[in-house]
Amino acid sequence: MKRFIALSLLAMASVPVAAQDLSPQLQASRAAIQQFAQSLQGELQAAMQAGGPVQAIEICSDRAPEIASQVSRERGVEIGRTSLKIRNPNNQPDVWERQVLEEFDARRAAGENPAHIETQAIYIRGEEKEYRFMKAIPTGEVCLNCHGAQVAAPVEDALKRLYPRDAARGYEIGDLRGAFIVRQPM
Template sequence: MRRQWQLGLSLTLLGGIGMAGPVLAAEAEPKPEQARQTVKALMDELSGELEAAMASGGPAEAIDVCVERAPEITARLSREKGWRVTRVSDQVRDPLLGMPDAWEQRTLAQFRARHSDGESLKGMSRGEVVSEPNGDYYRYMQAIPMQKVCTNCHGTEDELAPAARETLAERYPHDEGTGYEVGDLRGAFSIKQPLE
């Protein structure tokens, strides 16, 4: 188990490095609608796989969907689109993949504020053209609300699935991705389209 995880980690690292630079293809103009559709496809694919894994092997098997499949799917979408497609959180379990940059941190804070002002997290999003030192980007984020199934691995101490608890403790010694209740903001999907 341990060795498998280390292998997974180094592959993830390699994947991350490969994704970082020149594969990005610049768009002539922002593509908000395509960003929205890409997030929807990602969400459908992830929740489909999560539900199937929970049904066949319970939380112990479903962990691999969040550990392996989520980064695989976001990496594949990044390659297909030429954008950066990720999942981020302001309380990360995996700091290698889930750490938000400055714009993402501000957006997560904005989502929290809008939520406490009464706006539903379902479909909550923000899109903006942002000038960064290395160019302009269309950036899009969409909130990920906690659902019941997520509490198995992201819930409060008494809700974490016993089958997941030990694996999570072993793999993520600095895990901040727990303590959430259904309806909380768990994180967000984030898309970055380079502009010409």
């Protein structure tokens, strides 16, 4: 049975387990997310400008997992992206991640600014402890080219070919598309 100790970032100081200083893990997580997000966004933008969304799909499809592995290796963490409605089956959330994603959607619905929706936790499995950090990813206008309800016909065809079980559609601006997840051994 897995046990979770969730610490709200804001309430951290008042939670007993926070006697442990988690700021190094938090900083490392933020840095990894920034590197991943910036590289991917840069390549996505360049591909959109060069060849439009169809060409950019190949970039997302090949480069998103590659950049995630590269950043993970470089920084000694495990970084990825996940969602309640996934496109890539490898991005499936586990039980805890699913709970956090649902909580993020509820926080968003309650009016919280998506740019600040995040959470950290110490995840305990038997003798092993893992630090986990998740940060919400809001949907912007450019995302609708490939994650909106209506996409161009060639995009639709490419998505069907690459992701026959794609669920990552129907998003609107401001929705949470998913979250970054960073795991670090403790």
